[in-house]
Structures are given as C-alpha cells and as structure tokens.
Amino acid sequence: MTSRRTFQAPKGTRDFYPPQMAARRRIEEVWRRASIDCGFEEIEGPTFEHLDLYTVKSGEGIVSELFSFRRAGGEDDYALRPEFTPTLARMAAAKGASLPLPTKWFAIPTHFRAERPQRGRLREFLQWNVDVIGLGEPDGEVEIIEAAVLALERFGLTPRDVQVRLSHREAIAALLRSLGVGEARVPAAFELLDRFDRLPPDEFARRAGELGLDEGAVARLREAMVIARPMSDGPGAIAAAMGIAAAPLASIEPLQQRLRASELLEWCTFDPSIVRGLAYYKGIVFEVHETGGAERAVAGGGRYDGLISLVGGPDLPACGLGMGDVVLSLVLKDRGLLGEDEGESLLPRPDAFVIALDPEATPRSLAIVRSLRRAGHHARLSHRASRNLGKLLGDASKCRARFAVILDAGASEGRATLKDLASGGQVEVAIANLPAELASRLASGPAE
C-alpha cells in the first residue's frame, strides 16, 4: 500500500477523457437516433455469455480469439462477448412463438477480441447492431441498409465517401462450384475469399490450391472477385461478368427495386469480393467501406436464417449489420466530421457560469446554481479564490459558457448581472428571475 506505482489501461483498450467521450456520445447518439427513426427498438444483453453460446455456431476454434474465464469456485465457462448476434439470437429464441414478427432490434454494446491490436482493430470496441427478425430477402436487407445509410448521412458522409458493398453467398458458392470446389470445401473457401484483399497473391493462390483450385481456376476466381458493379446493373449483367448462371442472383432484382424506391441505390455496389468470414451467414452479405479503400470495413453484415433455431428458438429468417466505432471514427476524423480538437467542440456547453465577486455572496451563489440546475440549466460555479473579473470571465469562456451570472455589490439587494458571453451585452436582473430570464434568452439565441 505504500509504494507509488503507475497503472495503464490494458493493451488494446481505451480511456475516454471528456473530449473523447463527447465524440463517442456523438457517434452513439447518431446510431441511436437513426435506429429509432427507422423503427428499431433498443435491447441489451450481458457483457459476458456462456462460452458454448459462441462455440455452438463457430466451433472450438473461436476460443483462442475470446477472453474466457470462470468465477472462482464456479464451474461455468464464460466469455466476454466478441459480437452481439449470438446474444440477440438467444434472446429471440427465449421469446419463442411470442416474438412479434417482424421484430426490429438494435443495440450499442461493447465487444471484446483477444487478438493483437492494430489500426482499426482494438481489444474492446463499441458496435452498433441492427437486426431484423421475420423478414426474408430482400425486405430485411432494405431495412438494415436504410438504417445504416441514415446514420452515415447524418455523420455527414455521402455515397462518394462510403459504399455499401453487397454480394450473395449463393452466387459465390455457384462460382466456386463451377471452378471445381467440392461442397464440403465451400465454407473454407468463404473464409479464404474473406481475406482476398489482405492476402499476398502468392499466398492466396497457394491456399486456393489446397481447396482444389488449379492455376486457371484461381485466375478465373481472381477475375470474378474484382468485377464490382453499380447496384443499378441488372443481375444478368452481374452474373455474366462473374461467369455464372443468373439463378443464384434472382433475389438481387427485387432488392434493386426496393433500394431504388428508397433512394438508396447510389449508396450500393455489387461486389463479389464481399463474402464475410462468419460461418452463419447465408444469402445476401454486405460491408460498408470507405471508397478510398484506406481502412478496414466500417460495417459488415448479412443474412443468418437458421441461427435462432440453432440456439433453441423457432426457425426464423433474420439479417443484421454491425458497425464498430473504431474504423468509423478514423473515417470521420479523416474528413473533419467528428468535431475539432479530438472532440473538445462536442463537449456540452454550460448555459451559465456563476461568479461571486463578493466573498459574502458565496451562500447566495450556491442557491443560484441550485435554482438554475433545478430549472434544467447546465450551470457552473467558479471555485477560484480569485476575485479578478477578467480572469473569471476567461474561465467562463474557456468552458464555452453562453452566459455569465456575476454577483457583485447588488447581490445583497437581490440583483445580479447576466452577461451574454457571445455578444458581450449585459443586463441587471432580479436573482429570483434568473432561471426564467436565462431560459428566454437561450430560447431566442442563435441555434447551436
């Protein structure tokens, strides 16, 4: 207890001081508001789950990527949640037949991965999850994409900054089969294709060879992977470019129609290189990427029909998307869309900063801040011993207060000076009327 030691946050985790927290709250608020406006309802689950909730769908291999633990003296294995979909599926399954259909849920939980931290990838991160249960292709997908785009728009991004890159696992599977990949190896091929952008070409070819693809097939696969097309192209043109029959892309046409009706088409690209790593996806899969391609995916998702029944619930169609805060923050900061000074400009602004110039006025200043706060104003009180008005007004401006309440000789007669720190104008007001005076001036002032 006597030695002085220094402590740091665990590697790959973050300390959020007020400016960073203000930026985080800004992101959460845009996510939450977009979700609610799109008719999603918020849920949340435990921060840790029984370990086998993750192994049941992903196999034992996932354990090395998890933070897992037991309670001292306990017998249950737990893991910090690496993603939200298993919790959501468990919660939907628990409702059974009483779950209203469709159910549209969102959540903004914190997640954990025991991997090596790198740019855009931390050991603890926030992720916005939006999920639709009970709608098939493409109605569910449109709901998800609309919510994601609404949030991206509100962050100030445009279709020139980011694109929703969509693909269809059935189309990729058809391509793989046409190149000679046996059915049993299709899941392994999905995992390989998910790393297409990140693996060196030699390494990709070597691993593709292990899956039964010869040199010519790898070349054809490579060509098909890079045929990204605007979503306004028809499924026939896409299938032809990929070298497959149009049938597996049948659901792309109604998807296009709905995206067009919702004015979402310009946000979307068909891109066969999107396959998603997770084993439970089927059908349409998608990722949101910065068009510059500098960062990892901003978001990823897809259809996971069958997952809810796997964890004991009814067999229901479902799809969803997860958007993490780490890559998104990099993309927004890069464009100056997340406040200046690392979030300083996003900090809540005080409505009033109360300055007692007369030492006798201290009890009165306590009463004033309390009355302002009770009236719903953000009010601060100077704790400085200084009675230098210039210095104290400097403190008020530094925290970006809108008004200063100055208690001087008039305070003993029940009067204070209310000073507008933007215009510099000031008036004398009765202390008893301060909350109402401040409210009316704030309401008539310039909008934030």
Added chain:
Amino acid sequence: MTSRRTFQAPKGTRDFYPPQMAARRRIEEVWRRASIDCGFEEIEGPTFEHLDLYTVKSGEGIVSELFSFRRAGGEDDYALRPEFTPTLARMAAAKGASLPLPTKWFAIPTHFRAERPQRGRLREFLQWNVDVIGLGEPDGEVEIIEAAVLALERFGLTPRDVQVRLSHREAIAALLRSLGVGEARVPAAFELLDRFDRLPPDEFARRAGELGLDEGAVARLREAMVIARPMSDGPGAIAAAMGIAAAPLASIEPLQQRLRASELLEWCTFDPSIVRGLAYYKGIVFEVHETGGAERAVAGGGRYDGLISLVGGPDLPACGLGMGDVVLSLVLKDRGLLGEDEGESLLPRPDAFVIALDPEATPRSLAIVRSLRRAGHHARLSHRASRNLGKLLGDASKCRARFAVILDAGASEGRATLKDLASGGQVEVAIANLPAELASRLASGPAE
C-alpha cells in the same frame, strides 16, 4: 452444429428487452442530464483492468469477489471492474499536473461482482459515478450531494422517500478509540460497523469482542450507532449524542452551512451507522437510503484523498458517489415512478405509421418512410400482407404511433391521408409535403 440447444443468460446478469431497455435508458438519461447540469463531464474507461489495480488498494482478499482472467497465451492478469473509482484514479493520475482543478467527472459504466446474486445485488449492474477531484471538505461533498439529489428529484423522489445519510470516519474512529479499540484495529472495526444493520446482534457482539470491545463498550457503541439526527442539528449536539468530543466533527458545520444555502439540508441526515466498507474512504462518507429501510443502499460514497497518489498520481483531495441501477429501479418501481407495464410506456413513440392499402403503392410507401426518416421523424412501415384498414390502424395504435399515413387510390396522384390517431381527425396532403406537414402537426400537438 445440428443439436437444438437452449441457452440462458449467465446467472446474475440481465437481458434487456425493449421495455426494460427503455426503463434503463430513462435512468441513464436522468443521471446524465443531472451530471451535465451540475457541471460534470463524462468519461469512460475499459470494462476490464489489470488485476493489481484492484489489489493495490484492497489487498488480495478482493480477488475472490472479482471475475479475473488472462488472455490465452498472455501473461497479464485482468479483472472485470467491480467499481469505477480505481479506473478514475488511474485516469486522473495519468494526467498528472496537467489535470485542471477542480475536475468534475461522471461515468455510467457497467460493473461486475462474482458474488451470490440476491435482491438488489446482481453480478452485472450499471452504476452512475460522480467524482470531484481537487476540492476538500466540504465543497466536494456538496457538489456530489447536489448532483445526486438533482437526479433523485427528477426521478420524482422527495426527502420523504429517500435520505442522504452522512457520517464522518474521524468521528467514528474517535468513538472507537474512546471505547478502547486500538488504532491498528480501526479498519477492521469499520468493516464490522458497515455490517451493523445486517448482522444479528449476537454475531455483532461476538465480532466486536474480537476487536477488544467488552460488553459495556458494545452497548455504548450500539447506542451511538442509532442516534441519527437531522443535518440541521449542530455538530455539538451530534457529538454529545455520540458521546465523543466535537473536534472530529468540525467539518460538519461548514457542510451544514453549504447544504442549507443549496437547499439540500432537508435531504440529509447525520447517521453514525454509515461507515462504508471500502478501505480507501476517509473523512465524510454517505449513503442514500430509502426512508422505509426496505432495500439496500441506493447509493454510497465518500472522500478518498490519497487514492490518486497511491496509483502514481499527484496527492489530491477527491470524493465521489456511486449509484447502482438495481436498487434504484426497485425503489422507483415500488412508487410507480419508472413507467407502467415494466417500461412499455417509456418506449419511443413513432411519429408516423405508413399503411399502403394499394399493393401498387409499395414502392411509394418505401419512398415516403425514407423521406420521413431523413427529416428526423420516427416512421414505421407496415409489413403485413393485410389490406384491412381497421387492422392496420390497430397495429399503428398498438405501437403508440401519433399519426397514420394512409396510401390509397389517391397515392398515384401524389396524395395521402394523414390521420391523427389521438383525435381521429384526418386530412389529405400532398405526399411531397408529408415531412413538413407532420413536423408542423407534431410541433403544435400536445406535449408528451
């Protein structure tokens, strides 16, 4: 992958479905707004910390109460955070001399205890933390108590429902010394006194005996523990009732003056039975309790000068309070202050529920919901195959929508019916004007 299994949330954790989540958000919003109005700035840290951040101040004994773990292949011991103060002290210490004084921080993190779940005590819970660094007794305490009371008021509680019960560890220590407890045993005596209300009298007497208190001393201690006095009583009267000298209660007088000035006095009681279990508290300590005494403490806190230097920072005065969501929810629900139907009435209300009676109108209804959502309205679209207007309006009412937008034969001519679901009144409006029409009607409607 083939067997159907059912999964449950880990024992002592919670699934928050939309109504429960709405109640949780209501609590968080009151906490956050009260903190901001009182001039606190929000921070957040990692969900887990290095294990020794907890053992450095609490000793190895705390390990059994923690969920601790290692990363597979890693060498660092981590623990899920059981409380926020060590993280806050670490973050303050890391700023060193650059930390502005006073610093007022709040946080609403989730916490974890590996203990047996019971009423009011879970293994995962939310806790509101408000902390002031750089202010001594009693200025820091007044800031903390004011924020707590502002939140309690906004929940609808009054001084008749809950009281801030305050004590002073120096006064308790003086009492213990006067009864013959040696200095080395004072910390153990604090731990025992913290359980005064919960231990059977015999057990209390037996343990007090182990600390060197004879029968007469235990009786005097018992008497002193139950002398709870309104905070309007002077320190002299309190000291006399406790049977100690007034000196250790010297800081109570300026505290009373400030609480009186802030109109907080009626919320506070001096109560020597409040000692707090945590080893790092010194000086003033406090808990918020329901006056009926039915539940555990709603909140607890105190002064922890010295903790920041213990984790490598400057030697700064500091005090804070933590308010958990579990006991608070019980107290609020008991008084009908947390929405009806377990939170159903707190769910966000849709502004518009869009109904396409004409199957041809589906693309148009997609465009309409998108335009409403882009304009910042909470808009829902019926996915039902039914074209029965009565049923569909029933769905709209069930989710408490304010307006229905009905697309019928007029839709092809660019017109829709906007129906006020409260009054039943309806008007025909141009589809292009829907967002603006809805905004003006929502603005002129009855306030929530």
